[in-house]
Amino acid sequence: MPVTIRDVAKKAKVGVGTVSRVLNNSPAVRDETRLRVISVIEELEYTPNPIARRLSTGLTLTIGVVLPYLTMPSFIARLRGVQSVLTDSKYDLVLYDIENSSQRDSYFQNFSLKSRVDGVLLISLPPDDEQAEALNYSNIPVVLIDGYHPNMCCVYPNDQQGGRIATQHLIELGHHKIAFLSDYLSTPFHPSMRLRYQGYREVLNAENIPFSPKYQIEGERGRINARTMAKQLLSQDNPPTAVFAASDTHAIGVIDGAQELGIKVPDELSVIGYDNIRDAEYVNLTTIDQHLIQSGIDGANLLLEMLDNPSKDNHVKKILDVDLVVRGTTQRPSS
Amino acid sequence: MPVTIRDVAKKAKVGVGTVSRVLNNSPAVRDETRLRVISVIEELEYTPNPIARRLSTGLTLTIGVVLPYLTMPSFIARLRGVQSVLTDSKYDLVLYDIENSSQRDSYFQNFSLKSRVDGVLLISLPPDDEQAEALNYSNIPVVLIDGYHPNMCCVYPNDQQGGRIATQHLIELGHHKIAFLSDYLSTPFHPSMRLRYQGYREVLNAENIPFSPKYQIEGERGRINARTMAKQLLSQDNPPTAVFAASDTHAIGVIDGAQELGIKVPDELSVIGYDNIRDAEYVNLTTIDQHLIQSGIDGANLLLEMLDNPSKDNHVKKILDVDLVVRGTTQRPSS
DNA sequence: CTGAAAGCGCTAACAA
DNA sequence: TTGTTAGCGCTTTCAG
Numbered sequence: 244m245p246v247t248i249r250d251v252a253k254k255a256k257v258g259v260g261t262v263s264r265v266l267n268n269s270p271a272v273r274d275e276t277r278l279r280v281i282s283v284i285e286e287l288e289y290t291p292n293p294i295a296r297r298l299s300t301g302l303t304l305t306i307g308v309v310l311p312y313l314t315m316p317s318f319i320a321r322l323r324g325v326q327s328v329l330t331d332s333k334y335d336l337v338l339y340d341i342e343n344s345s346q347r348d349s350y351f352q353n354f355s356l357k358s359r360v361d362g363v364l365l366i367s368l369p370p371d372d373e374q375a376e377a378l379n380y381s382n383i384p385v386v387l388i389d390g391y392h393p394n395m396c397c398v399y400p401n402d403q404q405g406g407r408i409a410t411q412h413l414i415e416l417g418h419h420k421i422a423f424l425s426d427y428l429s430t431p432f433h434p435s436m437r438l439r440y441q442g443y444r445e446v447l448n449a450e451n452i453p454f455s456p457k458y459q460i461e462g463e464r465g466r467i468n469a470r471t472m473a474k475q476l477l478s479q480d481n482p483p484t485a486v487f488a489a490s491d492t493h494a495i496g497v498i499d500g501a502q503e504l505g506i507k508v509p510d511e512l513s514v515i516g517y518d519n520i521r522d523a524e525y526v527n528l529t530t531i532d533q534h535l536i537q538s539g540i541d542g543a544n545l546l547l548e549m550l551d552n553p554s555k556d557n558h559v560k561k562i563l564d565v566d567l568v569v570r571g572t573t574q575r576p577s578s
Numbered sequence: 579m580p581v582t583i584r585d586v587a588k589k590a591k592v593g594v595g596t597v598s599r600v601l602n603n604s605p606a607v608r609d610e611t612r613l614r615v616i617s618v619i620e621e622l623e624y625t626p627n628p629i630a631r632r633l634s635t636g637l638t639l640t641i642g643v644v645l646p647y648l649t650m651p652s653f654i655a656r657l658r659g660v661q662s663v664l665t666d667s668k669y670d671l672v673l674y675d676i677e678n679s680s681q682r683d684s685y686f687q688n689f690s691l692k693s694r695v696d697g698v699l700l701i702s703l704p705p706d707d708e709q710a711e712a713l714n715y716s717n718i719p720v721v722l723i724d725g726y727h728p729n730m731c732c733v734y735p736n737d738q739q740g741g742r743i744a745t746q747h748l749i750e751l752g753h754h755k756i757a758f759l760s761d762y763l764s765t766p767f768h769p770s771m772r773l774r775y776q777g778y779r780e781v782l783n784a785e786n787i788p789f790s791p792k793y794q795i796e797g798e799r800g801r802i803n804a805r806t807m808a809k810q811l812l813s814q815d816n817p818p819t820a821v822f823a824a825s826d827t828h829a830i831g832v833i834d835g836a837q838e839l840g841i842k843v844p845d846e847l848s849v850i851g852y853d854n855i856r857d858a859e860y861v862n863l864t865t866i867d868q869h870l871i872q873s874g875i876d877g878a879n880l881l882l883e884m885l886d887n888p889s890k891d892n893h894v895k896k897i898l899d900v901d902l903v904v905r906g907t908t909q910r911p912s913s
Numbered sequence: 914c915t916g917a918a919a920g921c922g923c924t925a926a927c928a929a
Numbered sequence: 930t931t932g933t934t935a936g937c938g939c940t941t942t943c944a945g
Contacts, residue, residue, distance in 0.1 A: 258932035295922030593916040630938030
């Protein structure tokens with residue numbers, strides 16, 4: 244039923260090879276022939292079957308993007324960056340959403356990806372050593388976006404710098420009692436949080452502000468949990484005057500918690516978040532912008548380069564700067 | 579280099595046909611043989627090449643999801659619903675983002691989709707008659723999510739009902755001077771806005787509240803434009819006490835505008851939006867929830883059914899109910 | 914129940 | 930410059 248290359252060849256009175264050459268812009272076709280073939284192609288409304296082409300060339304012309312929680316706005320922003328560069332390329336983008344760890348394992352196992360895609364973009368899913376090994380072994384180009392592994396190509400934000408900038412901002416406003424609130428720092432899922440924490444500690448140190456464990460709290464992810472943690476933090480004696488939350492979602496939870504306790508933000512408590520997600524604008528949250536879209540763009544471009552240039556596989560690291568975005572939830576302490 | 583079905587066949591001392599049968603769970607294989615083949619498959623870590631399978635079966639095992647503006651939160655929510663059902667199916671999800679009308683045309687032209695995907699989900703991209711014709715002609719199953727066309731399968735929200743519910747809510751609070759603010763109602767891109775408007779008019783009518791053109795305004799999309807329109811609406815003599823904004827983004831713009839004019843929401847002005855996007859929660863906006871995720875789920879399931887059951891192509895329409903979500907931006911009028 | 918062989922639609926090497 | 934042909938890796942008759 245569908246028209247094939249053979250139909251075109253027959254009608255144009257040439258061999259299939261010639262049609263193929265025309266299709267692929269080979270210079271080795273006489274102009275006259277080319278024109279004839281093209282006109283038949285148009286007449287028949289022929290479109291080459293990409294599947295057949297893929298089988299024949301061994302290229303899938305497809306890039307797999309795997310990311311966790313399609314829900315999260317920050318992942319979406321990265322995806323959007325990826326999308327924007329892939330749209331202009333010859334590659335299709337197939338989406339793999341990971342909602343649980345068995346799915347996660349299966350993708351890292353590379354079995355599911357093998358021969359389905361030419362390259363993979365892993366968003367916010369840093370592999371452990373074993374997984375990285377498996378991925379590298381599979382020999383398919385991979386770049387990590389918002390993830391780090393020594394033996395892989397990575398595009399990631401300078402989280403430690405971000406931690407420093409956020410903390411510095413609060414200190415410059417005059418805060419000394421600065422709390423740090425985050426997910427569990429030991430989970431391998433979000434090493435970025437630990438880096439932000441390190442930045443925080445570093446600046447405290449540099450500014451000769453003693454670190455107090457009372458001002459550091461970690462727990463399950465999510466806004467609700469952050470609220471609970473915040474209330475705990477703020478209910479103690481000599482509570483902090485500022486909270487550095489390791490994500491905007493956390494920060495919003497902190498604001499919720501403060502509100503419940505009748506503590507005014509920013510008058511009585513400064514709050515700084517991290518990520519600059521869309522919501523941050525609505526709650527007028529001071530935060531750290533990590534150029535989410537740009538990370539997607541850079542990651543995709545990096546992968547495209549690797550695809551063009553298979554030799555160059557030298558674990559490029561691209562570190563993205565982050566910026567402070569001052570809005571309305573931070574100010575100098577009242578006392 | 580990669581291990582093929584032939585390697586497995588040779589090692590298991592069977593024909594490739596048998597291996598294929600094992601792969602596809604054909605009952606026509608002796609248990610003993612099956613076991614032997616399976617063990618070789620595992621030993622060799624063989625995975626069938628999906629591309630070859632696709633060419634051979636003529637199935638791509640891929641579903642194309644076409645949507646505009648990967649940016650917009652409401653589209654993402656729908657995509658998420660789609661994703662969740664496709665993850666559990668045998669289909670891959672390939673994403674086509676449409677950022678301009680030439681991309682749009684090319685997808686509707688079906689050339690680009692033909693033989694790349696088994697089915698298509700069109701999110702928030704209602705085709706015109708010609709496009710629908712082309713799509714139907716291509717014979718590839720399509721379902722419209724958040725879009726309507728008589729000759730296609732569609733999943734869409736009951737916008738007119740939503741318009742009624744929103745208006746009714748304001749009236750029940752005691753409002754009579756209710757404005758309606760939206761995109762240009764004549765644009766074919768968003769017929770849903772017009773339906774919401776019709777619901778609004780309908781209820782006004784039923785409640786014997788005369789419609790005043792002074793209270794209806796339309797313009798370019800976006801928060802900024804909504805703010806401008808709102809200021810215009812609220813600066814006139816005898817201004818409305820309530821605004822029904824045709825989207826949450828509009829509603830947020832209205833709130834901006836009111837704030838600029840020193841008009842307090844909800845004390846002096848009630849505002850109701852439409853969509854219940856994430857941001858609505860942060861600004862505590864009363865709105866209409868149209869079950870975005872569910873629309874994705876329903877659309878994907880519908881497509882899967884069509885794929886299983888190619889005969890049944892009878893332009894199913896699935897209309898999703900909408901719900902009122904009362905939050906903090908509406909209350910009874912002060913006067 | 915199983916093996917052999919004929920495609921699926923295309924690309925690419927080879928010969929002409 | 931062109932046509933012919935041999936695959937790409939799999940599924941699916943068709944014999945046996």
